[in-house]
Amino acid sequence: MSGQERRGRDDRSADARRDARGRQRGEARVQGRAARTTAAPSQRSRQADPARNAAYDTLRAVAESDAYANLVLPPLLRDRRIAGRDAGFATELAYGTLRLRGRYDAVLALASSRPLHQVDPNVLDVLRLGAHQLLGMRVAPHAAVSETVGLARERVGAGAAQFVNAVLRRVSEHPLEAWLERIGDAADPRGDDPVARLAAVESHPAWVVRAMRESLVGAGRSADELGALLAADNAPPRVTLVVRPGLADPAQVAQEADVTPAGLAPTALVLSGGDPGALPAVRDGAAGVQDEGSQLVTLAFVAAPVEGPDARWLDLCAGPGGKAALLGALAAQRGARIVANEVQPHRTRLVEQALRAVPGDAVEEVRTSDGRTVGALEPASYDRVLLDAPCTGLGALRRRPESRWRRTPADLATLSALQRELLASAVAAVRPGGVVGYVTCSPHLAETQLVVLDAVRAAGRAGTPVEVVDAAPVMAQVAPAWQPVAGRTDVQLWPHVHGTDAMHLTLLRRL
Numbered sequence: 001m002s003g004q005e006r007r008g009r010d011d012r013s014a015d016a017r018r019d020a021r022g023r024q025r026g027e028a029r030v031q032g033r034a035a036r037t038t039a040a041p042s043q044r045s046r047q048a049d050p051a052r053n054a055a056y057d058t059l060r061a062v063a064e065s066d067a068y069a070n071l072v073l074p075p076l077l078r079d080r081r082i083a084g085r086d087a088g089f090a091t092e093l094a095y096g097t098l099r100l101r102g103r104y105d106a107v108l109a110l111a112s113s114r115p116l117h118q119v120d121p122n123v124l125d126v127l128r129l130g131a132h133q134l135l136g137m138r139v140a141p142h143a144a145v146s147e148t149v150g151l152a153r154e155r156v157g158a159g160a161a162q163f164v165n166a167v168l169r170r171v172s173e174h175p176l177e178a179w180l181e182r183i184g185d186a187a188d189p190r191g192d193d194p195v196a197r198l199a200a201v202e203s204h205p206a207w208v209v210r211a212m213r214e215s216l217v218g219a220g221r222s223a224d225e226l227g228a229l230l231a232a233d234n235a236p237p238r239v240t241l242v243v244r245p246g247l248a249d250p251a252q253v254a255q256e257a258d259v260t261p262a263g264l265a266p267t268a269l270v271l272s273g274g275d276p277g278a279l280p281a282v283r284d285g286a287a288g289v290q291d292e293g294s295q296l297v298t299l300a301f302v303a304a305p306v307e308g309p310d311a312r313w314l315d316l317c318a319g320p321g322g323k324a325a326l327l328g329a330l331a332a333q334r335g336a337r338i339v340a341n342e343v344q345p346h347r348t349r350l351v352e353q354a355l356r357a358v359p360g361d362a363v364e365e366v367r368t369s370d371g372r373t374v375g376a377l378e379p380a381s382y383d384r385v386l387l388d389a390p391c392t393g394l395g396a397l398r399r400r401p402e403s404r405w406r407r408t409p410a411d412l413a414t415l416s417a418l419q420r421e422l423l424a425s426a427v428a429a430v431r432p433g434g435v436v437g438y439v440t441c442s443p444h445l446a447e448t449q450l451v452v453l454d455a456v457r458a459a460g461r462a463g464t465p466v467e468v469v470d471a472a473p474v475m476a477q478v479a480p481a482w483q484p485v486a487g488r489t490d491v492q493l494w495p496h497v498h499g500t501d502a503m504h505l506t507l508l509r510r511l
């Protein structure tokens, strides 16, 4: 995607109701305040608007309390009664700034008279917000600078405001394309380090850039797609609904909301605007918000042929219950029953909530237990076992704006060890002839192909041998538009190709 296209996409989420200064109109009304204020006019004109304040508070919570932006911002907007386009502006400002933090830090490092590590973290976050308004959103440059200077003055102090003014004025001197060129050259001065260049330009840690290149190649795709993959991580994901089969009617949902078919999964609709939580079908649990990739891997898992009965399904790591709800709906249609297992009690409660619309006789149990023990406690007990494993989430970076900066290579070692144990347990829990679906929302080879390779070997040693089932024809049956990758029996989805999270699916049959 070109910088121009990327900007165009950001532009569409910019606030059309904002005035030329990028400030919201009718702010007092949105805030429930009287139009008159007791502040002196000079002070009034300096007040940063609530949307920018909300974005700033979100960035500070992410930095100081290890908070998740998508858990911090929505309640903050509700509490402060920031709604509609102003909420959209705050969301794009906060999430976009977090996703593109690496790019903006590279820009700010060139524009600042001080090394960034000497800049107060509060000031640095204000600068990042200013950089995103200037380079990633359609806020007029003078408004982006003056409003952000106002934010600095209000939240940090007058000295900080002067510094912010000087740096942002320098940032505003060049358009995004020129800055991308400059930060690319600064990261890769000799022109022989494409990873460093992409890391700066596409705003990913270098280790993630390397891992994504290996994942693309390992999944049978070209390394030339790397730039497009990283750019796709920087775009806000579309809002996709799942219409749970037998519980809701897509035509009915289409009457209630502005939706279009997502393209691959027959259950998936893209919502073009509005609050999905306000839709009746979503409120009652017959539909939900779910990435199309999650729907596809669940549908393919259920479509995989098993030998013999097909009545008892286990979701080993079910929380918060998105896939369990789809599984439950499909189980109800097929006369099967599901057991939903989750290790964290509060997430088990979310699974119960997600399953509220699934007919009771399709749900055998929702329980809290460590999935690693299930294989030993209930050997050969299920016809299908879904293992949607805890993972780094490197395939869902666009959805979790700050996570790329939090994850470390050390997480891979911990998580892939857990994934191996859980997969061994899943294999032990499925009966001979039954199917295990191994799913991650990461394309990292250490969490996908290597875990599967080890699990197949370990299963043989443990006396519970498995074979890999070719998932390509199964996926083609579920999603006729699916294009298999030559030589691959697993399924790897990609944001830049399929518009989904980078979900992985391997199907195993117990022998």
Ligand SMILES: C[S@@+](CC[C@H](N)C(=O)[O-])C[C@H]1O[C@@H](n2cnc3c(N)ncnc32)[C@H](O)[C@@H]1O
Pocket: 294, 316, 317, 318, 319, 320, 321, 322, 323, 324, 341, 342, 343, 344, 347, 369, 370, 371, 372, 388, 389, 390, 391
């Ligand atoms: C990727 S999430 C599952 C998402 C879920 N399938 C959905 O679609 O909503 C992985 C889940 O595994 C849970 N988990 C982690 N370790 C576990 C364990 N040892 N046993 C069972 N669940 C575990 C996590 O708490 C988390 O809820």
